[in-house]
Amino acid sequence: MKISEYKGFYKLSIEERLKEAVEFAGLTNEEAIVLSDPNALTPDMADHMVENVIGRYSLPMGVAVNFLINGKDYLIPMVTEEPSVIAAASNGAKMARENGGIFASNSGTVMISQIQVLDVEDANYARIKVLENRKAIADRCNEMDPVLVKLGGGVVDVEARVVESSIIGDMLVVHLKVNTLDAMGANAVNTMAEGISPFIEEITGGRVNLRILSNLAIFRLARARARFSKESLGGEHVVDAIIDAYAFAEADPFRAATHNKGIMNGISAAVLATGNDTRAVESGAHAYASISGSYKPLSTWEKDKNGDLVGTIELPMAVGLVGGATKVHPQAKAAVRILGVKSAGELGEVFAALGLIQNFSAVRVLATEGVQRGHMGLHARNVAAVAGAKGDVLEAIVKRMVSEKKVRVEYAQELLKEYEKK
Numbered sequence: 227m228k229i230s231e232y233k234g235f236y237k238l239s240i241e242e243r244l245k246e247a248v249e250f251a252g253l254t255n256e257e258a259i260v261l262s263d264p265n266a267l268t269p270d271m272a273d274h275m276v277e278n279v280i281g282r283y284s285l286p287m288g289v290a291v292n293f294l295i296n297g298k299d300y301l302i303p304m305v306t307e308e309p310s311v312i313a314a315a316s317n318g319a320k321m322a323r324e325n326g327g328i329f330a331s332n333s334g335t336v337m338i339s340q341i342q343v344l345d346v347e348d349a350n351y352a353r354i355k356v357l358e359n360r361k362a363i364a365d366r367c368n369e370m371d372p373v374l375v376k377l378g379g380g381v382v383d384v385e386a387r388v389v390e391s392s393i394i395g396d397m398l399v400v401h402l403k404v405n406t407l408d409a410m411g412a413n414a415v416n417t418m419a420e421g422i423s424p425f426i427e428e429i430t431g432g433r434v435n436l437r438i439l440s441n442l443a444i445f446r447l448a449r450a451r452a453r454f455s456k457e458s459l460g461g462e463h464v465v466d467a468i469i470d471a472y473a474f475a476e477a478d479p480f481r482a483a484t485h486n487k488g489i490m491n492g493i494s495a496a497v498l499a500t501g502n503d504t505r506a507v508e509s510g511a512h513a514y515a516s517i518s519g520s521y522k523p524l525s526t527w528e529k530d531k532n533g534d535l536v537g538t539i540e541l542p543m544a545v546g547l548v549g550g551a552t553k554v555h556p557q558a559k560a561a562v563r564i565l566g567v568k569s570a571g572e573l574g575e576v577f578a579a580l581g582l583i584q585n586f587s588a589v590r591v592l593a594t595e596g597v598q599r600g601h602m603g604l605h606a607r608n609v610a611a612v613a614g615a616k617g618d619v620l621e622a623i624v625k626r627m628v629s630e631k632k633v634r635v636e637y638a639q640e641l642l643k644e645y646e647k648k
C-alpha cells in the first residue's frame with residue numbers, strides 16, 4: 227500500500243524527492259528523466275502547442291505530500307511561482323489525516339455548449355420547438371463525435387432558455403448538455419454547437435450568432451469535505467476564529483475574493499501541472515462563486531456538535547485526461563502519472579480536495595498567528611536569491627531576515643556585502 231505521508235520531505239535534496247515520487251507512483255526511468263529535464267518540452271513540441279514561439283518558460287514543479295482522499299494516498303504535483311503554497315497544502319493535508327483525510331465526490335462530467343439565437347420575434351414559441359426536437363438535435367450532434375459516443379458519452383439533454391431584456395432585447399439560448407467523459411470537452415462540444423447551428427436556425431427561423439461552451443460547468447461539480455478536531459487546532463477558540471474568518475468572507479466580497487484566491491493557489495497549480503486549462507477552471511470557479519447574485523466563498527466552515535471544525539468545497543471542475551496539453555506536454559503526462567488518477571472525475575475530486583485544504587491552511591494561519599511568519603519565511607529565499615545570494619550564504623541571509631522581520635531585497639543585498647567581506 228502506497229502512503230503519501232512524509233515527515234521532513236522538504237528536507238530532502240531535489241534528487242531524493244524525485245526518487246521518492248518515482249517510487250511512490252511507480253514511474254518508469256524515462257518518466258523520471260522527463261521530470262528533471264528542463265528540455266523535456268522540446269522547441270519543436272512548443273512550436274506545435276502555441277503560435278509565434280520564441281522560447282520556453284520554466285516554473286518549479288513540487289509535490290504536495292500527505293494527501294489522503296477517499297482512503298487513497300496521493301502525491302499532488304503543483305506548478306506555481308508562489309512560495310509557501312505547497313508547504314501549506316502539505317501541512318493541511320497532514321492535519322486532515324487524523325480524521326480519515328478528505329472525502330471527495332463529483333456530479334458527473336457533463337459540459338454545456340451554448341448556441342445564441344437572434345432575430346427570433348417569438349422566442350418562447352421557438353424555445354418549445356427546439357425542445358420538441360431534442361432527440362433529433364442530440365442524434366445529429368452525436369454523429370459528429372462517434373469516438374465520444376462509442377465510449378459512452380455524447381449529448382445527454384438539450385435545453386433552451388429565453389434570455390430576456392438584454393441590451394439588444396430578448397434572445398433564445400440553446401444549451402447542449404454533453405457528457406465529455408475523460409475530456410475537458412471544449413473542442414468536443416464546440417464542434418457540436420457549430421455543426422448543429424444550421425438545424426437550430428431551421429427550427430427557430432432565427433440567426434445563430436455564438437456557438438461556444440460555457441465555463442460555468444454546473445453539471446461538472448467537484449466536492450470535498452474534511453474534519454479537523456479542535457484539539458489538533460489548538461482548542462475550540464481556533465475553530466471559532468476560523469469560522470469568524472469564514473463569516474467575514476461570506477459577508478464581504480472584498481474578503482471573499484482573497485479567500486477564493488487562497489483556494490485557487492492550490493487548484494490552479496495542480497491544474498497547470500497536469501496540462502489542463504487554468505483559465506477554464508478559474509472562470510468556472512469565480513462564476514460559481516457569484517451564482518447567487520453576489521460573490522461568495524467557494525468553501526464553507528462550520529463547527530460540528532463536538533466543537534470540531536468541518537469544511538466543504540464545491541466548484542465546477544472542467545478538467546480532463548485526454549485532449550488539450552494533457553497528452554502533449556511530457557511533464558504534464560508525468561504529473562498525471564504521479565497522481566495515479568483513473569478518470570477525469572477522480573482528477574476533479576483531487577483538485578477540489580486540494581482547494582479545500584489550501585483554504586484551510588491559509589485561513590487557520592490567518593486566524594491565528596498571521597500569514598507573514600510562514601509565508602515570509604519561505605518568500606525570504608526568493609528575496610535572498612534576487613539579491614544574488616547562493617548556497618550557505620543564502621541560508622544565513624534568510625535566517626537573519628526572518629528573525630529580524632526585515633525581508634527586503636535591499637536588506638538582503640546589505641547582508642550579502644557583509645558576508646562577502648568576511
Ligand SMILES: CC(C)(COP(=O)([O-])OP(=O)([O-])OC[C@H]1O[C@@H](n2cnc3c(N)ncnc32)[C@H](O)[C@@H]1OP(=O)([O-])[O-])[C@@H](O)C(=O)NCCC(=O)NCCSC(=O)C[C@@](C)(O)CC(=O)[O-]
Nearest residue numbers: 233234235236310313314316317484485488587588591600
Ligand atoms: C508554511 C507553513 C506550512 C509553515 O507552518 P509551520 O507550522 O511553521 O510548519 P512546521 O515546520 O511545523 O511543519 C509542518 C508541516 O508543514 C509542511 N512544511 C513546513 N515547512 C515546509 C517547507 N519549507 N516545505 C515544504 N513543506 C513544509 C510539512 O508537511 C511539515 O510537516 P513535516 O514534514 O515537518 O512533518 C504554514 O505557516 C502555513 O500553512 N502557512 C500558510 C501559507 C499560505 O497559505 N501561503 C499561500 C500564500 S498567501 C496567499 O496567497 C493566500 C491568502 C493567505 O491570501 C489566502 C487567504 O487570505 O485566505
Ligand SMILES: NC(=O)C1=CN([C@@H]2O[C@H](COP(=O)(O)OP(=O)(O)OC[C@H]3O[C@@H](n4cnc5c(N)ncnc54)[C@H](O)[C@@H]3O)[C@@H](O)[C@H]2O)C=CC1
Nearest residue numbers: 373374406407408409410411412413414503506548549550
Ligand atoms: N472556453 C474554453 O474553456 C475553451 C477551451 N478550449 C480548449 O479546449 C481543449 C480541450 O478540449 P477537448 O474537447 O477536451 O479536447 P480534444 O478535442 O483534444 O479531445 C476530446 C476528444 O477526444 C476523444 N476521446 C478519446 N478518448 C476519450 C475519452 N476517454 N473521453 C472523452 N473523449 C475522448 C473524443 O472524440 C473527444 O471529442 C483545451 O486545450 C482547452 O484549453 C477551447 C476553446 C474554448
